[in-house]
Amino acid sequence: MAIINNHRLQFYYTKLQFRSLFRLQHPEFLIMGDGSTKCSVPTNKLEAQVLEAILQRESKGTSIKSINMIILKFPKIDESLRKCKVIFEQFDEDKSGAIDLKELKHCFEKLQVKFTNEEINEIFKTCDLNDDMGISFNEFIVLLCLVYLLKNDHAASQSNSRMGIPDLEATFETVVESFVFLDSNKDGHVSKNEMIRAIEETKQSDGLTAMKRFEEMDWDKNGMVNFKEFLFAFTRWVGIEDDDED
Template sequence: MGGIVGKPESATSTWMPETKLEAKMVEAMQRRAAEGTALKSFNSIILKFPKIDDSLRNCKAIFEKFDEDSNGTIDHEELKKCFHKLEIKFTEEEINDLFEACDINKDMGMKFNEFIVLLCLVYLLKDDPTALRAKSRMGMPKLEATFETLVDAFVFLDKNKDGYVSRSEMTQAVTESGEGSTGRIAIKRFEEMDWDKNGMVNFKEFLFAFTRWCGVGENEDEEEGEEKN
């Protein structure tokens, strides 16, 4: 995700989004970062895992509603119907970008954990009145607090407010928590987030890692193939 001019950790480096969707994610996260975060430590994020896990698992009913053929995945056409029913206005290109971004296993279908990531991206990117009504029909109001916590967590990690989390930022966040073996923990967590191994983590990659940290998708054959990268 993204291309870079210079070294990732340098003060003068410029990280360039590779897709329009990634650019929108970065812009949205930069706006949210300007508002600040209430989180004070990485430990405070960890303590929220159980509550977030319960909330995300409640998305299962939403997932099953839009999985019309009940095959355990939402394909491209089902996603288009989902947005149409909810009256969420996305262009064909945006729908394609969202589907491709969230189908991280590239099996032409979004599984439950991938669908959760999509819901959070929709929440982040769509904040106009029409989208707010759509969120209500989707059941989003019940999830807003959870999604806000996820946004807050990313903002806490993104120390320089550029819309990405670097290895050094992750190390700083974990060190601030006063955990033992901070370097090892930070590197392990960062590697779990850095899906494409390019040295920088965007919000989508963070969400996928977070669903795994919380255990969402366990025992549902949803982690199969996730170790390939």
Template sequence: MGGVVGKSESPETKLEAKMVEAMQHRASKGTTIKSFNSIILKFPKIDHTLRKCKAIFEQFDEDSNGAIDHEELKKCLHKLQVCFTEEEIEDLFKACDMNEDMGIKFNEFIVLLCLVYLLKDNATEFEAVSFLTLLRFSLSFLKSRMGVPNLEATFETLVDAFVLLDKNKDGYVSKNEMVQAINESGERSSGPIATKRFEEMDWDKNGSVSFKEFLLAFTTWVGIEEVGDDDEHH
């Protein structure tokens, strides 16, 4: 079974621990996606849906510098009338500021929304008041007022795609699991392709890929990078 070699000993924060737990729970239910190639075929539709989230990102980015900083995130949560502790805000910001440049860019904002979606059915007391409320408001707002009706279905596809790769259901993807997924797609050069895809996902180079690392790589694969990118770029 793959997925354990190189895995960090423990998640960095309460949020990341809950993310792994939620993905393990979700993986136990299986996936409707049959192959890595079927994920690739969904890229255009996913790209189209996620780009519609740009308007709400720009509302939160008050100084229009292309990133939501720590203070803007706190103001955003205040506007949503969501009560976060300082620790929860710090965990949320740290989890999504993957470039560690003190700002959540558009692709990282997509990661934020999808993480919240993942946690919606696995809320403990830690998330129940804060994350779950933020999730319901964010998705409802995006669907009804920002014209993103397919957002939940898109996030479910992303969760399903990760479950396909996470063969041993431990909440992480290993290089061996990535090779297995590419092999199942019938690629002739599956080894090099899998290695390249895995390296693109393994953001912290620790030998295993978490769901948030997968999401950030996925935004690049479908053509989304930062908020300033040309909408027609793929």
């Protein structure tokens, strides 16, 4: 019979006590298998919808099997996202370099994307990262990808296009698949440990690289990365910046 080390037994006992106490004091949080905590309650209706859409998508799995597969797709993704600049400039009607709320509504009308005024306002607020009442090019890419994810309905699947821009939508699907791959436990968030495991499996990068990449994504520093945070980081990884030259 194996002898259990008393120090290890005490460690697990203390850990169990901590988890029980934490659940009682913070019922809005989940304690994950790796000991990290994740907020179980989205802060607004849009976040809840995005999380639900991600969880549904994760149940279908992903064709991406490694970080290297994602990296190899970077050039094609970069090229596709840069073509989005044409759409951005088309709806930046006053040529201010940003899309305001009124212009965004015109954009949705043109793309035949149907949302209520409340939903449009929430999408705008969520993607206006620096709260300057304007959507920059980088933010616009994130916004369109969120719309793509949320518009995963029956009508769209029948027409093979959700927004009338199939080439760009194919790129968004690759981005979604990349997130699904990284979120190995399929809980709708990418944890630090998940990022480290994914990068270390390549045997070409170490844990420090993984930590750096995770910190680039986790801009609210809560120890977990949701899909929106991932999108903002992903656009930078492939080389898209707001101040890029045409």
